Amino acid sequence: MAFVKSGRGGNGGDFFRLPVRCPWLTSLAGLLLFILGSIACSKGSSSAPSPAAENGATTPPAQQITTSVVSESGPGETGPLPQIDSKRAFQYIKEIVAFGTRPMGSENHKKVENYITSHLKGDQVEDDAFTVDTVEGKFPVRNIIAKYPGTKDGIIVILGHYDTNYPLRNIGFVGANDGGSSSAILLEYANQLRGKKRDGYSVWLVWTDGEEAVREWSERDSLYGTKHLAEKWEKDGTLKKIKALFVMDMIGDTDLNIEKETHAPPWLTDLVYEAAERGGVQSHFYGRAAAIEDDHIPFVKRGVPSIDIIDLDYGYNNVFHHTAQDTLDKLSPRSLEIVGNTTLEAIRMLDRR
């Protein structure tokens, strides 16, 4: 899904670049290398673009140099960066899309539920299942939760919806990106998480249901699954244990531009950016800022530190979003890899905070 509440105009007129960061003064190395750093930061565009810059974007020289300093004290402490199997994740999207349109209450929806749970055999899986009364009638809703325990007290939650848009059920909408990519990357996270107790926080993956509106997006008509789950977790005390919550939504676009979503607390926004820097993929993050309504909102309202990892620029001017054009050919394994590795690294950084 997702609904842009504010923050950008119709043609992306408020598009902006983040200011060039030159945090030399904040690091010990920076103090020692202050003079050299000052020169480097003021060099302007005469330096060669970073090899990490993708899609033709040029990383400012200051960032290039900063990244090399970070990498000496960053990943070196923790070993190699996380690496998902992006081809496998992409294959999951392919298989999910093959079920066809998957709105709440449909036969195909049931098939995707079974598809997801069939990949979680042996894992600790729970359902948050209920019936919701909507303007289009009653629907069964099922959030699927898989829990991967850690040694540290606290939980990191990753959400991604698997339903497709109900109003688009008759136009052949298969939601390769919107619903497909989120479900698939969570399945790949499960592959990365299972089998050993994490040396860090517990991680809970939630395939959320009823994210989409059944008629027209509003506070009432949207986020059916997460509104229920947030309320349930508030009552049973789970919310207090959540250190951070991530939403994955529409993360497969070949031309990947993750928004700087403004409901997230700055420390969490920065953490994800730093994780992206460690992988050299920061050019795909935060090209613009927007307040977006998505599955994190019921948790944001309850004070849970939450971030929406979403690319709401799907095709020029978002033309593929919520159309029959949301198909596999628009997506790439590389985008799943960028988001997947960055998210897993962000979690690893959280473990050490």
Ligand SMILES: [Zn+2]
């Ligand atoms: Zn959608």
